[in-house]
Amino acid sequence: MSKVSGWFVRGDIDGFFGLFVDNLLQLMLIAVLCTKVCGMPGELVYGRIMPGAALSILFGNVFYTWQARRLAIRTGRTDVTALPYGINTLSLITFVFLIIAPIYFETKNPHLAWQAGLFACLVSAVLECIGAFIGDWLRRHTPRAALLSSLAGIAITFISMGFVFQIFAMPAVALVPALLVIMVYGSQIKLPFSVPGGFVAVLLGVALGWALRWLGYPFFQPLDDPYTFALHLPQTSFGDMLAFLSNGQGWKYFSVIFPMALFNVIGSLQNLESAEAAGDSYDTRSSLLVNGAGSIVAACLGNPFPTTIYIGHPGWKAMGARWGYSLLNGVVITLLCLIGGVTLVLRVVPLEAMIGILLWIGIIITAQAFREVPRKHGVAVALGLMPSLAAWALLLIETALRKAGTGLYDIAPKFGNDLYIYGIISLSQGFLITCMLLSAMMVFVVERQFMKAAIWTGAAAILAYFGIIHAYVLTPAGVQNHFGPGSANAEALAYLIAALLMVGLHFYSRGQEGERTGVVA
Template sequence: MTYPFFARKDIDGFFGLAIDNLVQLILIVSLCKMLCGMPDELIFGVILPGAAISILSGNFYYSWQARRLAISLQRDDVTALPYGINTVSLFAFIFFIMAPVYDDTRDPYMAWKIGMIACFLSGIVEMLGALIGSWLRRVTPRAALLSTLAGIAITFISMDFAFKIFDKPIIALFPLAFILVQYFSKVRFPLGLPGGLIAIGIGTGLAWIMGYMDNTSIVNKDDFFHFTPPLFCGGSMINLIQSKYLLQYISIIIPMGVFNVVGSLQNLESAEAAGDKYDTFPSLLTNGIGSVIASLFGSCFPTTIYIGHPGWKAIGARTGYSILNGLFVTIICLSGFITVILKIVPLEAGIGILLWIGVVIVAQAFQETPKHHAMAVAMGLFPAIAAWGLLMVESTLRSAETTLFMIGKDAFTNNLAIHGMISLERGFIFTSMILASISVFLIEKNFLMACIWSLGAAFLSFVGVIHAYELTPKGVVSVFGCGAASDFAIGYCSFAILFIAMHFYIHGNEQN
């Protein structure tokens, strides 16, 4: 069997994935400047080229992996796993590791080096997670894995991009219409033009015609072709292995690595539900290797298997979109071309694709699990909704030049159970899986497994992986250690007591 490197729909897949990656790169540039005081020569000369190496190698591997699967199964509809920078780790490392180090030392290079070490250790955790990934997939119900993704998709993906679309309806709604016609109605446009390409073209044209774009500095010679090759920076980490900052923030680094492993497992399960079953071990191992490579070449940000495989598959993307994305990210990172793109193409022109991706993932969570598990899927949505709601609250308070720390969480007691929202947000991916898993086993009357998952939740609460938090001037931070969230540990133990009692009660009645 021959399997082409590129399919026509790979163009649409490329635009969606490239926009998502572009957003991550923009966040890196802006946040590293604002919060960590990093100069342009560090961001554009070291961090972005390092990120490019990991993204290029990972995209090429997952494209090759998909081609091998397609040829072995004699199928022409296999889609590569999407891959890029981990958004959650990006925020966690900047806000809770790099920014505090910079505030303490006023040294952007120290913040950068600690960030590199954090990325390196996160990659090591991901590689170790590959050893037990297959087992985790076997013991975790599909509803638990897909429900977590659905919660993230409906909030952090679909909702955020829906707001951006309706914030600028003049330039965003018409492109969205083309995307909806293309993917909901499955209509082929004249000349076979991809809907995503048409949407971006029309959105860009509308933005310029309606005066949304600034034409005073479209082309700046300083933006073009400042080729910066990747620079090996592994030696910069050696002297800081025993740094007090590394020991201080290891409680964030390790859980984030575990978080990335779980997220990748969920995305692998999502891909299998869509029809593409990839081996767990090599997929997770490559994911971890990508983060390690990124750190050795100066990046502070782990890479990951992205959410959204079912959406790219539904679009018709195969393996070429992954190759195109890797090449695109590499070119703009090594050349500093990001600023030029932002001056020409508005993000609103293409974010309708990402809105649709989120819709597909939410639908999949209900369609690809047993019908009677639908309530478990719904149960698993709440932690992600709480996480998104807390983000909205904090963003609103920052706009008002205040924080939760300044006004105190008790100020919300009468109108909003802010303690519950924050507690549900801490470690929300794990909490989502736990609540959905418990619900599945209760539906199946498997009280023993429901008890085991409840005890797991009690342990994670007791050590602070879920629910434990502290309000600080920098925001809400997790608290780790014995008894970190003992009240939740007690609550989950009460779950376990009831469920094990029901287990023996049911078995006793069956024997009688």
């Protein structure tokens, strides 16, 4: 057994930049959405929410650093990579637009809206902790292709494509650093003096941004917000957090909170499976419990946005990051939030200089989904990508219509057969779960295990019937969830018929067990 020593390696610098940028993006979203959309004053955002976010991130980063180092010591390996962790983007956006912002629009009281967010964060965290006790069972009974395909779908759409567009929108600053990241990590070449490639890419982007600005080409626009040094220590928010818990108002948002908690548990399971496929096997229960506990810390300290295990472990591992990058990220993010330094960083470093690292993470995750499953299961991964593509397409359509001053409620009937918009909406609802269901079903179809395929398809029928997947209501405010019995009857009936057909195939295929299973390219 080799001796594990030290806390940092050179690859941790690259890993730090990747995770730091990821967390910085979430903090930027919090600052912009809370002030511009939810009307929160700066003292609430920077004095209460940011310090709470910092401590919740540090809490998880410290645990996952310790967890990775313990695994390395136990196995004698020096290539163990800690699970990446930070603010949950999906929950952030969902809580803002479906809970916090509506309350602000109705009451014009940003403090009340903030309290509602704390309540949502707390309840979501408790549900995630409960989910930790069934996580192992889910992992044992879910095909790897089903877990990895959903991650690949998110990686190729919401991560990679968004950053690709941003890179080519400002190629003078962003393209060269991004291509350098691809060249260095794709070729696995060592730069002179073993300088981390991600670090060089960021420095190059900063140099390009400022050089072009000084030459009269201001592609890089530093933030205009002035920075004033101040120390913002975390404050407990028990009274504010429990206000909605006791008055009953918050429970009407349970239809939003519950599916988000479910998505977070499933997403964390997928990330744990992705880490195991990359060679690092972590305990499911403790990983999920700390994930939920981090969100409880967030709510108790004034941050209404849950934390989560991030997608991308294989990408950080491929960069050479081990466990030090996680600890370094937690410390730096905490210091920045406590002194209000997020705006300071963005006044100096072009965001476009850093996103090439995240693009590479998305590429690696997508590649892993196909590489780490049996070849004939590749078709299951491909099928599992489609709901994510639908969700991403819906996001693009809604964004374009909103910028044009209209919305789907008015425009959807006009699409006709030019764009099957109702199909896009249906497939996008509960897309993370639908990815798993379709992919798992396909794995067992390929293996001719039709009874197991029928069980997964039957589960899809039940979830569709109760509105967990496919169901929606189109309102002037946009696409909204529609939960309850009979919410997506057509899809539920279709899945039920398919499940019955698979049961029939199960009995029909008896006696053919020795034949070759499904052959897929």
